[in-house]
Amino acid sequence: MDLPPGIPVTSKEGVVCKLRKSLYGLKQSPRAWVGRFAASMKKFGYVQSNSDHTLFLKRHKGKLTALIIYVDDMIVTGDDQAEMQNLQKYLASEFEMKSLGDLKYFLGIEVARSKHGIFLSERKYILDLLAETGMLDCKPIDTHSEQNHKLGLYPDQVPTDKERYQRLVGKLIYLSHTHPDIAYAVSVVSQFMHSPIEDHMGVVMRILRYLKVTPGKGLMFSKYGHRDVERYTDADWASSATDRRSTFGYFTFVDGNLVTWRSKKQKVVSRSSAEAEYRGMTHGVCELLWLRRLLRDLGFGPKKPMDLYCDNKAVIAIAHNPVQHDRTKHVEVDRNFIKEKLDAEIVSFPFISSEYQLADVLTKAISTSIFHNSLDKLGMRDVFAPT
Known part of the structure; x- marks a missing residue:
């Protein structure tokens, strides 16, 4: 260490500076280290x-x-x-x-390798979380959320332990890094961190009961022989019972493997389902551009337009038609941004029917059969399951 400016240098031996504040936790420490x-x-x-x-x-x-x-x-x-x-x-x-x-454990994420590929999971993290909450012996459940739920903020509701709620939701947020299946449910419960009620805590407990089914479930990354970049995007219009904002979500696949996903409530109220989907499409295009730059840095840049699958024909028509001013005044900047990327052949917007839209699991609570079929298509496996 060097003496701070202004402190006279002394020749006395055994003289040291007494720190009044720890070096750890200083704002400039991370910047200096990086x-x-x-x-x-x-x-x-x-x-x-x-x-x-x-x-x-x-x-x-x-x-x-x-x-x-x-x-x-x-x-x-x-x-x-x-x-x-x-x-x-x-x-x-x-x-x-x-x-x-060799990489086996990183920030709570377990890594396993085989001839089939690389497998990521957080099994130990889940089991520790269940043990901490006393849910190891709970009755498991097949889905994390009830269909057509109306979770929101209502008057005269019974409050719950705020600190415990925030702690559990924070741990679930970290768990969603390898569990896209709970991304929607975690997005919903994280909207009520400031004033949780018993209904909100009940959903958190339901997520834990769902995790009890297959704690070893995770993501498998295999080699499929192509470098296509594909994205599925969807939005649930006016889904929030509190402020009527829409929820959008997306999945991104590179070489057939799931690499990014997100479920989030939009910041503004959309006046139509097309507007909600269009705003979600704009976020999707932005991340595709970032992913394209990252792959080029690695030397694996896509050689053809990246596909962004959408199940709304009106949104695809708006993206290709620069004349519909009456319907697109409120998303004018987004419309021009997307049109620019279309003209440059960076992205394309093929239509996909709703039954094949994988992003549905990120925008709403769906039926058990559709939910588990979607997880298989996302590449989620349980290597700890008995054969």
Whole structure:
């Protein structure tokens, strides 16, 4: 450590500075750490990705090495074994760290490999959560939400323990990183963090009962031999019983594997189902552009327009028709943004019927049979299930 400016240098031995505040928790600490690490990686020949600033890439003789960092936990991968070994030695000389070998456990996410692909799950995290809440012996249930539920804020409702509710929902939010099947239910219960009632807590307990069915369920990533980028987007118009805002959701597949998903209530009230779907489509196009840049950084950029599947013909017509001013005044910026990407042949909007719309599970509570059929198409598996 260096003495702060203004402190006279003394020649007395054994004199130290007494810290009145811990170095940890300072606002400038994360920025200083990221700056120091990025400078060190760039010095070693790595390039920081503009699409994801936690990703560092290096190409050498046609081979790629990638490092991604979260605070001080890192994953190193690639097809250049010699470079990965050199990187580990370099990082060990620059920082106090060690290699933990092949990736098996990262931030609560369990990683398993086989000839079929890579499997991600949070089985231990779920079992610990069930044990903490006393739900290990609960009666399991097939779906996380009741159909046609009307969850909202109503007067004269019985409040529940706010701190416990927020703690449980926070853990479910983290769990949804590997569980797209609960994304919609978690999105709904997270809207009432400020004033939860017993009905809201009941839905949280139902989610835990659903997780009890297959705690080992997760995502399987396999090789399908193509690099197509596809997205399914949908919106449930005026679904919120409190403020009549719509809920939109999307799934994104790369090479046939599910990579991103989201379920979120829109920030404004839409006056028609077409408007709600159009706003959701705009968010989808934005993320497709980000994903396209990220894949190009990795050297796997899509060579054809990325498909965004929508089950609303009116929305597709509006996207292709620049003249419908009366119907699109309130989404004029979104309309021009999408038209620009269509003209550049970056995206395309093929129609898909509602029965094949995978994003339905992110916008509403659907029947048990449709729900589980959708999970199979999303690539969710349970490798711990008995054969």
